[in-house]
Amino acid sequence: MADASSQIARTVPTRRxxxxxxxxxxxxxxxxxxxxxxxxxxxxxxxxxxxxxxxYDPTTQFRGSELIPPFWQEGGEWAFPLGTxxxxxxxxxxxxxxxxxxxxxxxxVVVVAATGGILLGLIAGFAPKWLDTLIMRLMDIIxxxxxLLLALVLVAILGPTLLNxxxxxxxxxxxxxxxxxxASVINERTKDYVTAARVAGAGYLxxxxxxxxxxxxxxxxxxxxxxxxxxxxxxxxLGFLGMGAQPPTPEWGTMLADAREFVxxxxxxxxxPGLAILVTxxxxxxxxxxLRDALDPKLKRS
Amino acid sequence: MSQPIVLAENLxxxxxxxxxxxxxxxxxxxxxxxxxxxxxxxxxxxVGESGCGKSTLARLVTLIEEPTAGHLRIGDTxxxxxNWKKLRTDVQIVFQDPYGSLNLRQKVGAMLEEPLKIxxxxxxxxxxxxxxxxxxxxxxxxxxxxxxxxxxxSGGQRQRIAIARALMLEPKLLVLDEPVSALDLSIQSxxxxxxxxxxxxxxxxxxxxSHDLSVVRHVADDVVxxxxxxxxxxxxxxEVFDAPRHPYTKALLxxxxxxxxxxxxxxxxxxxxxxxxLNVPPGCPFAPRCWKAEDICRSDxxxxxxxxxxxxxxxxxx
Numbered sequence: 001m002a003d004a005s006s007q008i009a010r011t012v013p014t015r016r017x018x019x020x021x022x023x024x025x026x027x028x029x030x031x032x033x034x035x036x037x038x039x040x041x042x043x044x045x046x047x048x049x050x051x052x053x054x055x056y057d058p059t060t061q062f063r064g065s066e067l068i069p070p071f072w073q074e075g076g077e078w079a080f081p082l083g084t085x086x087x088x089x090x091x092x093x094x095x096x097x098x099x100x101x102x103x104x105x106x107x108x109v110v111v112v113a114a115t116g117g118i119l120l121g122l123i124a125g126f127a128p129k130w131l132d133t134l135i136m137r138l139m140d141i142i143x144x145x146x147x148l149l150l151a152l153v154l155v156a157i158l159g160p161t162l163l164n165x166x167x168x169x170x171x172x173x174x175x176x177x178x179x180x181x182x183a184s185v186i187n188e189r190t191k192d193y194v195t196a197a198r199v200a201g202a203g204y205l206x207x208x209x210x211x212x213x214x215x216x217x218x219x220x221x222x223x224x225x226x227x228x229x230x231x232x233x234x235x236x237x238l239g240f241l242g243m244g245a246q247p248p249t250p251e252w253g254t255m256l257a258d259a260r261e262f263v264x265x266x267x268x269x270x271x272x273p274g275l276a277i278l279v280t281x282x283x284x285x286x287x288x289x290x291l292r293d294a295l296d297p298k299l300k301r302s
Numbered sequence: 303m304s305q306p307i308v309l310a311e312n313l314x315x316x317x318x319x320x321x322x323x324x325x326x327x328x329x330x331x332x333x334x335x336x337x338x339x340x341x342x343x344x345x346x347x348x349v350g351e352s353g354c355g356k357s358t359l360a361r362l363v364t365l366i367e368e369p370t371a372g373h374l375r376i377g378d379t380x381x382x383x384x385n386w387k388k389l390r391t392d393v394q395i396v397f398q399d400p401y402g403s404l405n406l407r408q409k410v411g412a413m414l415e416e417p418l419k420i421x422x423x424x425x426x427x428x429x430x431x432x433x434x435x436x437x438x439x440x441x442x443x444x445x446x447x448x449x450x451x452x453x454x455x456s457g458g459q460r461q462r463i464a465i466a467r468a469l470m471l472e473p474k475l476l477v478l479d480e481p482v483s484a485l486d487l488s489i490q491s492x493x494x495x496x497x498x499x500x501x502x503x504x505x506x507x508x509x510x511x512s513h514d515l516s517v518v519r520h521v522a523d524d525v526v527x528x529x530x531x532x533x534x535x536x537x538x539x540x541e542v543f544d545a546p547r548h549p550y551t552k553a554l555l556x557x558x559x560x561x562x563x564x565x566x567x568x569x570x571x572x573x574x575x576x577x578x579x580l581n582v583p584p585g586c587p588f589a590p591r592c593w594k595a596e597d598i599c600r601s602d603x604x605x606x607x608x609x610x611x612x613x614x615x616x617x618x619x620x
Contacts, residue, residue, distance in 0.1 A: 192403035196467065199364055200417035201390040214407040 026294035033290020039283035046096055047103035054093035058250040062088040067266045083268045085259060091268065094250035095276055101251045102232045102280060105166055109231035110224050112170035117177020118220065122208050124178065125185025136182070139175035147172040148237055155243040162235075162251065165244040169234045173227050180223055184216035218295040225291050229284035236277050252277050306339035307377065307474045307507040308363065308393075313337070314371030315358050319580070328580045332358040333531050335372070335606075338524075342474065343501060345508040347522035347539070349515060349554065353576060355531040356511045360479045363509055364395045377474065391421055394468035398480035400460035404452040410463055411448040414438070417470045433470065441466045442496060458489035462496065469500070475507045483514060494521055515558040519543060527551045530579060530587040537611025547613035550588050586616065 028034055046053060062080075066088045069076045076083065082091040124135040142150065154168035188194065189212055197211045238244035239253025247258055252273040259269035313336045318327040333355040340346045348356050361367045362374065365386045374381040376389050397403035405413060414434035418425055425433075435445055441462040452460060461481065468476055478497070482490040498521060501508060512518050518525060518539070525542045527535040527550065535548040546552045553570040574591045577583055583590060589599040594617050606614040 192397040192399060193405040195366060196395070196397065196403055196464075197405070197416070199366060199390070199393075199395050200467070200471070201387070201420040202416070203420075206420070211405060215405070 023294050027290045030286075030290040030293055032286040033293070036283040036286030036288075036290065039279065040287050043099055043280055043283065044103060047100040050096050050100045054090075054096040056090040056093040058089065058094045058097040059248045060089065062090070064088070067262065067269070069266070070268050082272055083266070085255075085269050086262055086266075089248075091272055094255060095252070095272055097250045098252045098255065098273065098276065099280075101162070101245060101249065102235065102277075105162070105169075105235040106228040106231045106284075108166050109170045109173065109235075110228050112167070113173040113227065113231075114177050114220065114224050116170070117174045118181050118213070120174070121178040121181025122185055122213065124182045125189065125212075126204065126208055132182075135178065139178045142172065143175045145172075148234060151234060151238060152241065152243055155238060160243045160246065162239075162245040162249065165235055165238045166231075169231050169238070172234070173230060176223060176227065177220065180219050181216060184219060185212055188212050188215050222288060222292040222295060225288035226285065229281040229288070232284075233277065233281050305378075306341050308509070309339040309375040310363070310372065311337050311374075312372035313359070313362060313369050313374055315355075315362055315367065316370045330579045331531050331582065332579065333362065333369075336526075336528075336531075336533050337372075338526055338533075338536065340475065340507040340509060340524075342507050343505045344523045345501065345510050345521050346524045346526065347510040347512060347518040348526045348528060349512055349518055350528035351513060351554075351576065353579070354528045356513075356528060357479055358531075359528075360395065360477050360509065360511050363475070364393055364477045365389060366395075391471040392473050393475045393477065394471060394473040395477040395479060396461070396464050396468050396481045399484050400457050400464055401484075403464050404460055406452055409449055409451055410438075410443075410455075413452075413463065414467055414470055417467065421471055434466075437466045437470055440469070440500070456489075457485050458492060461485060461489075461493050465493075465496070465500070469504070472504075473506070475509065477509045477511070479511045480513070481510075482517060483512065490517070497521065515543075515555060527554065530577065530582060532587065532614065533606060534588065534615070535611070535613040536606070541611050545610075545619070547608065547611070547618040548588075548615045549592050549594055549619075551613070552619070586614070 027037075062084060065077075065080065065084050067086055068080050068084045070083045070091075071078050071081050080090050080092070082095070084090055085094070120135055120139075124132045127135070151165070151168040151172050154171060155164050158164040158167065189207075194207060194211055197207055202211060235244055235251070236253030236256070239251045240257045242257060245251035245254045247254055255273040256270055259266075259273070262269050313333060314331065315333045317330045317332055319330055320328050336355075336359060338346055348359060350356055358367070362369050365381060368383055376392050379385050379389055381389055408416075411431070411434055414437060415430045418430045418433065422430075435448060438445060438448060443459065443462055443466070447455070447459075452463065455463065461484075465481075481497070482493050485493060494517065497508070500506060508521070510518065510521055522539045525535075525537065525539050526533045527542065527548065529550050535542060535546065535551045542551060543555065546555055553572050556570040570593075572591045577587060577590060583600065585598070585600040585602055586592070586595070586604050589595040592599065596616075598616055602616070604614045604616045606612045608618055
């Protein structure tokens with residue numbers, strides 16, 4: 001008996017690591033997700049260390065070096081590996097700094113949308129029926145608009161800056177979080193452990209945030225990962241339409257918009273920002289899928 | 303005779319169901335006219351088939367739901383919603399399913415300390431922890447279990463955790479809502495003996511909800527037999543078990559398997575289904591299934607009365 005108990009005591013620390021290992025086991029079964037994770041990690045690194053990685057300042061214009069092609073093409077220079085744009089700015093430096101903006105947009109939008117959405121969803125899940133109905137119909141109205149159109153209208157009202165674009169995108173993405181949270185809250189709150197917490201004297205706030213919320217987090221985390229890419233994509237779209245970041249900000253969507261007139265003459269000014277958006281969004285989506293496989297107990301095979 | 307810990311008089315609970323835009327809501331009488339009292343150190347068992355209102359009764363007594371009729375008194379305090387906060391520490395509950403009643407994201411220690419954190423804010427962290435650890439020993443768990451998550455435990459251990467959590471506030475009354483019916487037979491007896499042991503040590507009053515008569519026979523002092531939200535027979539355990547007066551009790555008892563080779567009673571098979579609680583027949587609710595039913599049973603509802611212990615039947619057994 002004593003042997004058995006010391007045995008159990010010794011395995012405790014490894015068990016917690018075991019949870020993480022189990023998560024990794026399910027996550028790594030999906031090869032796309034692992035690739036996505038690596039690309040995302042690289043993207044994050046680039047965003048954080050943009051100042052050290054970029055060879056030039058993203059807004060410096062090199063007179064006399066306008067529209068230089070990438071180095072492997074005729075007329076290309078090693079000084080500008082991915083060429084320059086129409087006013088002589090280094091493409092590589094702009095792309096690297098653009099990663100920082102995209103990352104920033106993703107994080108801010110997800111944090112704002114998730115915080116608001118989780119709060120509203122919790123309230124809707126616990127509130128009396130009339131308030132629940134009010135919140136959910138309001139969210140339905142937001143969802144009824146094409147999301148980009150609604151964001152466009154909001155930015156048009158607030159004024160075209162990157163910050164306003166982020167607010168608009170956060171507002172558009174919010175209903176998804178509200179629905180997701182409310183659904184899991186309603187599912188969880190009928191369970192006995194919630195009743196037990198109430199019998200122990202827990203008030204509404206404690207029941208909502210301490211008892212129920214941690215049990216609803218898994219789908220919300222997945223949603224957060226997936227809407228990170230939506231936010232980047234929407235911000236780029238708004239930038240392209242001139243409603244997001246304004247030039248000379250090296251935001252990928254804005255870069256695309258600036259390069260529109262050179263599509264036929266200088267393919268590199270449109271291709272590289274476009275590729276950057278594509279690769280980032282794809283990587284995050286792949287990662288999100290893997291995250292769902294690993295976190296959703298319904299998909300788990302025992 | 304000492305003051306009862308809990309006293310219920312004509313307790314009732316109705317629910318409105320349905321009632322869409324165009325239909326009138328129906329009323330389900332989940333519990334009606336239920337009276338009982340429990341003294342310290344005693345166990346009152348409530349038995350009956352599923353849907354008879356046992357769990358609703360548990361929720362009423364645990365102050366989760368407000369009764370729609372009658373009185374409930376706990377200690378010296380009338381249990382109205384204004385007093386619920388004060389009475390929380392006196393009544394606690396252990397649920398049937400130990401897999402649903404523990405929060406999977408909370409460590410056992412945090413779970414045990416939570417009731418103290420809420421109700422005894424003046425207690426220090428160290429005191430809370432000491433108390434939690436002591437309680438774990440009391441229910442037969444080891445101290446190193448304190449920092450683990452519920453998914454690392456078996457069903458029986460989980461039920462011990464649930465019992466420990468319920469006892470943290472030193473309640474006077476513990477409501478046990480089928481505490482062993484989700485467990486293995488071998489674990490059942492362990493948990494029951496633990497409960498009996500705790501009762502003796504802490505002078506707890508138990509309201510023991512169960513459909514398992516052999517378990518009830520083991521733990522109860524008094525028994526209430528419920529049928530369709532009403533008590534149909536109540537009395538001391540031995541009397542009810544040995545000399546049931548209501549035909550329903552008799553049928554219930556005959557349905558429990560007994561370890562008597564060759565002996566035992568004739569099994570009484572009931573005809574028909576439990577009537578819908580939305581539409582309770584006017585007379586005795588058991589009349590449609592009763593083999594003794596006569597006209598009076600279908601028109602007049604029998605009162606809970608008689609000697610040696612009360613039963614709600616027009617033709618009780620002697």
